[in-house]
Amino acid sequence: ITEHLPYLVELGVNFIYLNPIFCSPTNHKYETVDYENVDPEFGGNEALRDLINEAHKNGIRIMLDGVFNHLSWNAYRESLVREKPDVIIIGEDWHRQNWYLNGDEYDGVMNYGFTKACLDLFAFNTIDASAFRDRLVRLYHAFSMPASEKMLNLLDSHDTDRFLSRVKGDERKLRSAMAIMFFYPGIPSVYYGDEIGLSGGYDPDCRRCFDWEHDYTATPLWKAIKELIEFKKQPALSVGSFSINESDGVITIIRAAESQKLVLKVNPNNETRAGIPPYEYKIMEI
Numbered sequence: 269i270t271e272h273l274p275y276l277v278e279l280g281v282n283f284i285y286l287n288p289i290f291c292s293p294t295n296h297k298y299e300t301v302d303y304e305n306v307d308p309e310f311g312g313n314e315a316l317r318d319l320i321n322e323a324h325k326n327g328i329r330i331m332l333d334g335v336f337n338h339l340s341w342n343a344y345r346e347s348l349v350r351e352k353p354d355v356i357i358i359g360e361d362w363h364r365q366n367w368y369l370n371g372d373e374y375d376g377v378m379n380y381g382f383t384k385a386c387l388d389l390f391a392f393n394t395i396d397a398s399a400f401r402d403r404l405v406r407l408y409h410a411f412s413m414p415a416s417e418k419m420l421n422l423l424d425s426h427d428t429d430r431f432l433s434r435v436k437g438d439e440r441k442l443r444s445a446m447a448i449m450f451f452y453p454g455i456p457s458v459y460y461g462d463e464i465g466l467s468g469g470y471d472p473d474c475r476r477c478f479d480w481e482h483d484y485t486a487t488p489l490w491k492a493i494k495e496l497i498e499f500k501k502q503p504a505l506s507v508g509s510f511s512i513n514e515s516d517g518v519i520t521i522i523r524a525a526e527s528q529k530l531v532l533k534v535n536p537n538n539e540t541r542a543g544i545p546p547y548e549y550k551i552m553e554i
Contacts, residue, residue: 269319276326280501282327283455288300290303290305356375356418359376369412375415376417388400390434397514427474432462433469439489444536447496458493463493464489499530504528508529508530517536518541529553
């Protein structure tokens with residue numbers, strides 16, 4: 269990862285979430301046996317220190333997957349905040365998320381509710397644009413404002429099928445879902461390889477090796493995600509107000525802050541709507 273930081277910098281990444289890296293007898297490292305030492309397969313403690321130092325030089329922060337399942341989270345949070353006051357704690361709970369978002373445990377959680385809404389719209393065709401809008405409105409109001417701003421929004425992960433595989437390889441749908449994710453309040457998470465069109469079924473097929481043999485930086489998908497990352501760093505998408513509407517099957521998201529207003533229009537239909545081709549999107553700055 270340290271060797272390929274220039275690639276991540278070029279893409280615009282400023283935050284890296286790592287799966288477990290501590291000593292473990294399994295390949296996925298979730299059966300941690302020693303939280304004090306990084307597994308030698310990943311280079312040991314020095315490799316982690318080097319990664320953190322080089323990442324920080326490039327404005328990139330690192331998040332570790334601790335798998336501390338049997339600790340008191342209140343006490344765990346207190347100890348972390350004492351050590352690093354600006355620490356952020358993202359939890360993973362697919363069913364009881366609100367339990368942990370009162371400010372004394374997690375800052376946010378992995379937002380699989382957002383994932384499911386995007387899959388229902390683009391992959392499973394079980395909801396239309398109007399129902400999708402309603403789903404995101406309910407999801408947005410399910411959490412406090414501080415928690416909403418720190419939700420880790422995602423389309424896929426190490427625990428799921430690749431989104432591109434779910435939509436049968438249709439990169440238009442992936443790009444449009446990405447656009448919605450970057451315009452939705454919270455932290456957008458791009459699973460490694462999504463930006464180059466990496467496919468894969470359920471775990472472990474979703475953990476295929478990254479292809480370093482080819483240059484994907486000129487592809488429409490890579491360029492689209494790079495552009496969305498650049499937009500996310502602007503005031504409207506980072507701290508701006510949020511509204512979502514639907515008309516004639518087209519989803520409109522408006523984010524505004526200070527003197528900037530950004531508008532996203534997405535057509536999740538198989539026919540042109542409002543001048544937008546099927547499964548494409550348009551961004552306007554007002």
